[in-house]
Amino acid sequence: MLFARGEALNKLEDVLSDLMKxxxxxxxxxxxxxxxxxxLAEIKTRTVEKPTIEKVFLGAKESFVEDLDSNVGLFRRWIKDVNLTVTYFTAGERSKSKVALVYxxxxxxxxxxxxxxxxxxxxxxxxxxxxxxLMELIICRNQTVFPLYELTEVPVRVSTS
Incomplete structure (x- = not known):
């Protein structure tokens, strides 16, 4: 690929979708x-800041933001492993929200x-x-008293789990 952030497309619907972005x-x-x-579009997002809900006493004081690419960058900063896999999906027929499965x-x-x-x-x-x-749509709803997922705003917590 000639352009580092470029992507080859061959479907008209994909071309139109990318134009809309x-x-x-x-x-x-x-x-x-x-x-x-x-x-090329640069969407203004807030910068990575200290967590407001969870307190961090030791370690980096940074939290996830609303921008998925910034959050994936935080993962990559804390988990420098060739096995770190990020798969992107699009969810929402109208919103076309970008979703990442990271593992x-x-x-x-x-x-x-x-x-x-x-x-x-x-x-x-x-x-x-x-x-x-999103979680309600992808998690199987078996009857259990145990939580099936955990939410956090702190990238370091994710990198150590």
Missing amino acids: GNVIIAHRSWKGQVVSIP LRDVANPDWVKEISTNLKKIHIDRIVGHKD
Whole structure:
């Protein structure tokens, strides 16, 4: 790929979707129906700050933000492992929310990864508003008194779990 952040596309719906995100589309007749989509839009987000809900006494005092790419960057800063795998999905028919499944390939149960991936692909609602909506759609609703997932705003907690 000629552009570091570019992506080759060959479907019109993907091209239109990327245009709506603010990407630049480059086409050339020698590319045989493919185009390159390059993200240029810079969406302003808040900077990584100290956690406001969870107190951190030892270690880095930084929290996740609303920008998924920034959060994945925080994962990569704390987990420098070739097995760290990030798979992106799109959820929400209208909102087209970007969702990431992040796991360590050599640690995660492959059956669970497959099940969560399958559930993420099955999401057919208009929009995902927050993590609670997403978790309710992908977690199997067996009757249990134990929590099935944990929420945190602190990247260090995720990197050590």
